[in-house]
Amino acid sequence: MPRVLSDSDVTDFRDRACAVAARLFAAKGVEGVTMRELASALGVSAMTPYRYFRDKDDILAAVRARAFERFAEKLETAYAGPGTVVERAHAKGDAYVRFALEEPATYRLMFDLSQPTEEQYPDLVRAMTRARATMTSHVRDLVAEGIISGDPELIGHVFWAMLHGAVTLQLAGKLSAQYKQSPQYGIDQILAEAGRALGEGFRAGVPKRRE
Amino acid sequence: MPRVLSDSDVTDFRDRACAVAARLFAAKGVEGVTMRELASALGVSAMTPYRYFRDKDDILAAVRARAFERFAEKLETAYAGPGTVVERAHAKGDAYVRFALEEPATYRLMFDLSQPTEEQYPDLVRAMTRARATMTSHVRDLVAEGIISGDPELIGHVFWAMLHGAVTLQLAGKLSAQYKQSPQYGIDQILAEAGRALGEGFRAGVPKRRE
DNA sequence: CACTATAAATTTACACTGTAAAATAATTGT
DNA sequence: ACAATTATTTTACAGTGTAAATTTATAGTG
The missing domain is CATH 1.10.10.60 (Homeodomain-like)
Structure with missing residues (x-):
């Protein structure tokens, strides 16, 4: 050979x-x-x-880079669909959650609290940067259309943190009803309510209280 | 011996x-x-x-259970401090973030996307249940005082997901400015803005749009 | 008090891990 | 046809979790 x-x-x-x-x-x-x-x-x-x-870490970094690329593509595809900006933003959020729940191991790999060796892998850094930009880019459109107001970059990160938090709590089994005692809520209800509240909180024209 | x-x-x-x-x-x-x-x-x-x-997993479960207990205590202590309900809720959130950022390895251990072997460890299940209840309990007071409105359990989970998401993105290095290109935001700014927007979105008296 | 049953602790042993170093085998330019 | 090169495999090793065997020290009995 x-x-x-x-x-x-x-x-x-x-x-x-x-x-x-x-x-x-x-x-x-x-x-x-x-x-x-x-x-x-x-x-x-x-x-x-x-x-x-080089070693196992090197493979891991390569797999992670490819996962980020694939993830970014899914989000972009979802946002490129038909409908209003709000509907497409919604579709993007759905795609985010679907990816994470359908491929938990992949999502975990991507967002695992990680070693500080990341910047040694340029492909990974590039893929992560692309994915990061993709995840919040649609907020710019929402602001441009006057649906919400504020700094798109900042608001994008807020939505991202919300999605990531709900998804990781779900994947960690912290939302499952297995230890329930009172009416329990699943990730869908939590994200629906969170989306509603954040949409309200960022709605254009609402005066901001206390800096 | x-x-x-x-x-x-x-x-x-x-x-x-x-x-x-x-x-x-x-x-x-x-x-x-x-x-x-x-x-x-x-x-x-x-x-x-x-x-x-029994094995290494058994030690891990015991350590996790203790970590959850300690975490719950910190949150309770922070909320038991002086000030208004809103201020104490704020203090609780700060304590949450401080714990996670000061002891990243512990926080990671607690919320690691985990094996389905958890329910085999009763102490761990007990500690997790306590911590979970602790993390959202203060929302009941906020609703009782008429500051926000809605189901406390659901709203509590929304805030929890927000905190958890921001914290884990930070710990995963996804918020760090190392790959910056535009004005970058740290976890403090993100959480401040998120708290403001969520407070707005859940404020009592605001009619809910679309189911 | 010896002496033995018992249970805690250690020692030894094994299968498996990531990977370094040595040995092998196949292709290419001469 | 042969020598140099280089991809691949084989062998080897230190370190892992932990099972099994062995040692050691106590506690209850006569």
């Missing part, structure tokens, strides 16, 4: 490895997947992935 | 082990601490902890 590798060979292997790794991670969690397992799933020997990735 | 262990001996060892483990976890992360290391820090042999805990 050995022959001189072209750049595209390297890229191909990395892509294939990332796809397989992402699938394994989603199925068994990041820590539950071993390098030997990944290598075997790729049909190569245990050490071969090390020719294409 | 061997002699018959009393119940309090067992409890003492478990407490001591949890304290040491919590310190190690906070310093080096959960995965970065080995059982041998913990045993050595306790001054016992590598296998001794296994007489008091």
Whole structure:
């Protein structure tokens, strides 16, 4: 099998490895997947992935970068749909939640409280920057249309934090009704009410109380 | 050293082990601490902890339960302070954020997207239930005083999700200005604006638009 | 008091991890 | 046809969680 590798060979292997790794991670969690397992799933020997990735962290960073790209695409697609700005913003929020709940392991991987080694991976930084911009960009339109008022960047981060918080509480099992004692609320109700309240709070024309 | 262990001996060892483990976890992360290391820090042999805990997960659950208790106490203390209901609610929120940012590893441990093995640990379930109730209980007072209106349970969860989202984005490095391009916002600004908007959106007397 | 049953603690052992280093095998330019 | 190069595999190792065997010290009995 050995022959001189072209750049595209390297890229191909990395892509294939990332796809397989992402699938394994989603199925068994990041820590539950071993390098030997990944290598075997790729049909190569245990050490071969090390020719294409520095170490396990390197694979992880590559998988994360691809996940951010995919995530950004889903949000953009959702926002590009039909309807008013408000409806499309809603669709974007729905897409956010759907992605997180359908691929919890992926979402976790993306937003895991992480090592300070992130900036060593330029692709990851690029993907994260894109995704970040995507997540809040629609707020600009809402402000431009006079539906809400304020700094779009700041408001975008507020909505983002809200979505992220609800989603991660859900994924951590903190919202599940398993330990219920009083009427319990699911993530849908929480986000509906949060969206309503935030829309109200940011509505154009409402004077801001206390700085 | 061997002699018959009393119940309090067992409890003492478990407490001591949890304290040491919590310190190690906070310093080096959960995965970065080995059982041998913990045993050595306790001054016992590598296998001794296994007489008091089923396995590493068991220790983790015990540490988490204690962390939830401590967290709940901090929130309660903050809310028990002087001032109006609104000021005390604010103090509670501040205490929440302070805890999370001062002990990121602990907060992470508590809210880590987790295995479905949680309900096997009754102490942990109890502690989580207490903490959950603590986190949103003050909303009842806000409603009772006519400052906001709505279902306290639901509103409490909205505020909780907001705090949790902002805190975890911060801890994940997603809010840091390292990749900045436009005026960047920190967690303080985001939470201040979010609090203002939510207070507005839940203010008593404001009619709710669309169901 | 010895002496033994018992239970705490340690030692040893094992399968598995990430990955470094050595050995092998296949391709390419001469 | 051969030598240099390089992809790949094999072997090896330190470190992990923890099961099993072994040691050690106590407590209850005669």
